[in-house]
Amino acid sequence: MSGLLKVAILISGRGSNMRALARACAAPDYPAEIVLVLSNRADAAGLDFAREAGLATAIVPHRDFPDRASFDAAMDAEIRKAGAELVCLAGFMRLLDPAFVDAWRDRMLNVHPALLPAFKGLDTHRRALAAGVKIAGCTVHFVRSDMDTGPIVAQAAVPVLPGDTGETLAARILEQEHIIYPMALRLVAEGRVTVEGDRAIVDAAAPDAVLRNPDTGQLANSVAPV
């Protein structure tokens, strides 16, 4: 027994957050290990990375199943076969069956590119820009059946800069996703996160912060680099 928390990661595409988690898990003192990278698409670019990194992979093509429940049951079987204790969604683009969500209650994390509860759902960056917010961010949370809800483990704030497009804002936020997702997984794996109803209580002595400040360059007057 390694003593490490066994994690399955679900992807649909390039899986950049999966890569960030894999990099974190490669560190000798990190308290989790990846036992499975599962994709619903055989052509997900993230699978190549996972194989090259020596990670176990599985493909469960959603089109092979008549409905969401049977697809999710097949995924669940793969995840349990791999011995996973926690599931991390990383750009997994299928809605999940409530039975699957309930089966992994408080044991399934997701990262969303907005400061929840603001901007749930898709197309968050464009909507944030249209709303004219000056601060955007991302959220790691336990998954509940309602989309993009669930106890929040960590969040990061980034500035919206003059001239930002959906792409530049997405890139700035993604950089923070890659920081807080491994940070949140570490906190969970170390047993420093307790779920109480709709809230995740993070151990006050946790060494890492739930707020990160990006290096924003031109905002040097008021924003200091991490």
Added chain:
Amino acid sequence: MSGLLKVAILISGRGSNMRALARACAAPDYPAEIVLVLSNRADAAGLDFAREAGLATAIVPHRDFPDRASFDAAMDAEIRKAGAELVCLAGFMRLLDPAFVDAWRDRMLNVHPALLPAFKGLDTHRRALAAGVKIAGCTVHFVRSDMDTGPIVAQAAVPVLPGDTGETLAARILEQEHIIYPMALRLVAEGRVTVEGDRAIVDAAAPDAVLRNPDTGQLANSVAPV
């Protein structure tokens, strides 16, 4: 003519944000001046501060008026008599008539203790804690008829810390309100803010940031002091 933007501030209580604006306006290079502090309550503690600071004050008791429209018209008359070009709401606890809001469209600012569009309305700190967010904040925005909507000029993010109560979170956010409200007013007074529909575009060359990072002490690993 001073060349300074003439500002009326509306308060209902202690007016701590009014005090922050007054402190800013006292600086020799600040581009705005306070020409009126108006309260709907004769016993507002902020009035004493204003008088001691040598500011013009007015009391328009809302109870003296049969309806919101006539009350707002009386306020409007006082504000115009004082020569104000911009209105700043600072803990003003009366809903405003749409005609008054329209008359001061893009010339009336408010500060709200949340990262809008999240947590509009009252009781924001308790609701933010109940939602389990890890990042809270405040927003300075132009006022529209719908409560706590309107083009966002500046926002500040603060961490929610373990053990926070509504009071401790409110105090941490208020500290940032006192920073970004004068900052936002400066940007507006300097002509660096353009309203386009529902968005406020801040001049890219503006020296101050729309994101501020508080000194959070125990989060020193990832949050650097301003």
